[in-house]
Amino acid sequence: MNYTLQNKRALVTGGSRGIGAAIVKRLASEGADVAFTYSSSPERANEIAQIVQTLGVKALGIQADSAEASEVVAAVERTVSELGGIDILVNNAGVLAIAPIDDFTLADFDRTIAVNVRAVFVATQAAVKHMQAGGRIINIGSTNAERMPFTGGGVYAMSKSALQGLVQGLARDLGPRGITINNVQPGPTATDMNPPEGEFAEMLKKQFMALPRFGTVEEIAGMVAYLAGPEAGYITGASLMIDGGFSA
Numbered sequence: 467m468n469y470t471l472q473n474k475r476a477l478v479t480g481g482s483r484g485i486g487a488a489i490v491k492r493l494a495s496e497g498a499d500v501a502f503t504y505s506s507s508p509e510r511a512n513e514i515a516q517i518v519q520t521l522g523v524k525a526l527g528i529q530a531d532s533a534e535a536s537e538v539v540a541a542v543e544r545t546v547s548e549l550g551g552i553d554i555l556v557n558n559a560g561v562l563a564i565a566p567i568d569d570f571t572l573a574d575f576d577r578t579i580a581v582n583v584r585a586v587f588v589a590t591q592a593a594v595k596h597m598q599a600g601g602r603i604i605n606i607g608s609t610n611a612e613r614m615p616f617t618g619g620g621v622y623a624m625s626k627s628a629l630q631g632l633v634q635g636l637a638r639d640l641g642p643r644g645i646t647i648n649n650v651q652p653g654p655t656a657t658d659m660n661p662p663e664g665e666f667a668e669m670l671k672k673q674f675m676a677l678p679r680f681g682t683v684e685e686i687a688g689m690v691a692y693l694a695g696p697e698a699g700y701i702t703g704a705s706l707m708i709d710g711g712f713s714a
Contacts, residue, residue, distance in 0.1 A: 468495075468496050469496060469497035470496050470497065470691075470695045470696060471493060471496040471497045471498040471554070471691070471694060471695060472496075472497030472498075473497070474493075474497070474498040474499070474553040474554055474694070475498065475499050475501075475545065475546075475549040475550060475551050475552050475553050475554070476493045476498045476499070476500045476501070476552070476553065476554035476555070476556065476694070477500075477501045477502070477503075477541065477542060477545040477552055477554070477555050477556070477589075477593070478490050478493070478500060478501070478502040478503075478556040478558055479502070479503045479530075479532055479538070479541070479556065479557055479558050479559035479585070479589060480502075480503060480504070480505070480532065480558045480559030480560065481500075481502025481503060481504065481514065481527075481556075481558065482502065482504035482507060482510045482511045482514055482527070483504075483507075483510060483657070483658065484655075484657035484658065484659065484660075484683060485558060485606060485652065485655060485657065485683045485686050485687070486502065486556075486558040486559070486606075487514050487683070488683035488684055488686065488687040489556055489558060489686070489687045489690050489691075490502045490514055490518060490525075491514070491517060491518065491521075491687070492684070492687035492688065492690065492691045493554065493556075493687075493690075493691060493694065494517075494518040494521045494523050494525070495521055496691055496694075496695070497523065498523060498553075498554065498694075499523045499524035499525075499526075499549045500518055500523065500524070500525055500526070501525075501526035501527075501528060501541070501544070501545040501548070501549060502514065502525075502526070502527060502528070503527075503528045503529070503530040503532070503538075503541050503559065504527060504528070504529060504530075505529070505530070505531050505532070505559075508527070508529065511527035511529075512527065514527065515527045524548075524549060526544070526545065526548055526549065528541045528544055528545070532559040532580070532581045532585040533577055533580040533581050533585070535584065535585070535588045538585050538588045538589050538592070539588060539589075539592045541589075542555075542589055542592035542593050542596075543592070546596045551596060551598075552593050552596050552597060552601075553597065553598070553600065553601055553602065554601070554602045554603075554604070554694045555589060555590065555593040555597075555601075555602070555603045555604070556604045556605075556606070556690060556694075557585070557586040557589055557590070557603070557604070557605040557606065558606040559581060559585060560581060560582050560606065560608075561577060561578055561581045561582060562622055563575075563577070563578055563621065563622065564618040564619055564622065565618050566617055566618050567620065570618075570620075570621060574621070575621055578621050578622060578625050579625060582622075582625035582626065582628075582629075583625050583628045583629065583632070586605055586629060586632065587632065590603055590636065590647070594640060594643070594645060597643070597645050598644075599643060599644025599645070600644055600645075600699070601640075601643075601644070601645040601646070602645070602646055602647075602693060602694045602698075603636075603640070603645065603646070603647040603648075604647075604648055604649075604650060604690050604693050604694060605629050605632075605633060605647075605648070605649045605650070606649075606650055606652065606686075606690075607626045607629045607630070607649040607650065607651040607652075607705060608622070608623075608626040608651055608652065609651050609652065609653040609707060609709035609712045609713050610622060610623045610626055611623060611626040611627040611629065611630055611649075611651055611705065612651070612707070612713040613712065613713045615674060626651070629649050629705075630649060630705045633647050633648060633649050633703055633704070633705060634703045636703075637702045637703030638703075640702075641702060646693075646698070646699065646701060646702035647702055647703065648693055648701055648702060648703070648704045648705070648706060649704070649705040649706065650686065650689050650690055650693065650706055650708060651705055651706060651707045651708065651709065652681060652686050652708055652709060653675075653681060653707070653708065653709025653710050653711075653712035653713070654667070654670050654671075654675070654680045654681065654709070654710070654712065655680055655681040655682065655683060655685075655686060656680040656681065656682055656683070657683060660680075662679070662680035667680065670712075674712050675710045675711055675712055676710060676711020676712075676714050677710035677711055679710065680710070681708065681709070681710055685708065686708060689706065689708050693706075
C-alpha cells in the first residue's frame with residue numbers, strides 16, 4: 467500500500483456510494499482516517515465503514531443532509547472530535563435536477579443551490595477553522611461547468627460553475643495559511659445512477675466523448691487522492707477536468 471496520507475484525517479461528504487464511496491476507500495487505502503456523510507441508507511454506510519476498517523484506519527459514518535447547513539457544520543465538528551482533527555475535506559455531496567426552464571420548480575432550484583453550492587461553502591468555512599498548514603479542500607464539480615450540451619441542465623451547470631469562482635476566490639483567502647483548495651470536474655462516470663450502457667450513454671460516447679467510454683469512480687478517486695497528497699502542494703485555485711475529452 468501507498469501510505470502517503472498516513473496520520474491524516476479526512477471528511478468526505480456524500481461518501482456512501484458512487485464517486486464518494488470510491489474516494490473514501492482510496493483515501494483510506496493511502497493511510498487516512500476517514501469520516502463520511504450519508505443522507506440515507508445506513509446499511510450502505512455501514513458496509514463502507516467496514517471496508518475502511520479492514521484497511522487498518524478509522525472510519526466514521528455520519529448521517530447528514532447537505533441541504534441543512536447546521537447538519538453540515540455538525541458533521542465537520544464530529545469529525546474533528548472523533549478523529550482528532552481534520553486535514554482533508556472533500557465536498558462531494560451533490561444533487562442533479564434536470565428539467566426545461568418552463569418546468570423547473572423553485573424547490574428544485576433552491577435544493578440544487580443549497581447542496582451543490584452553499585454546503586460547499588459551509589463545510590469549508592467550518593473545516594478551515596481546524597486545519598493547519600498543509601490542509602486540503604477538494605470539491606467535486608462537473609465538466610458541465612464548462613459544457614452543457616443538452617436542454618434542462620442549466621441550473622445544474624450554474625451550480626457547478628459557481629464552484630469555479632468560489633475556489634478561485636478562496637484560494638486567495640487560504641493560501642497564506644498554507645491550505646489549498648481545488649475542484650475536480652468529472653465527466654460521464656459509471657455509477658449505479660449513471661450506467662455506462664444504454665441509449666443515453668451510447669449517445670454521449672458517440673457524440674461528445676473524445677475517449678469513447680465512461681470514466682470509472684476509481685479514476686476520479688485517484689485524482690482526488692493526488693490533490694490530497696504531498697505532491698500537489700503547489701496546486702490551488704484550479705478546476706481540473708477528468709472527463710474523457712467531453713469538454714474538448
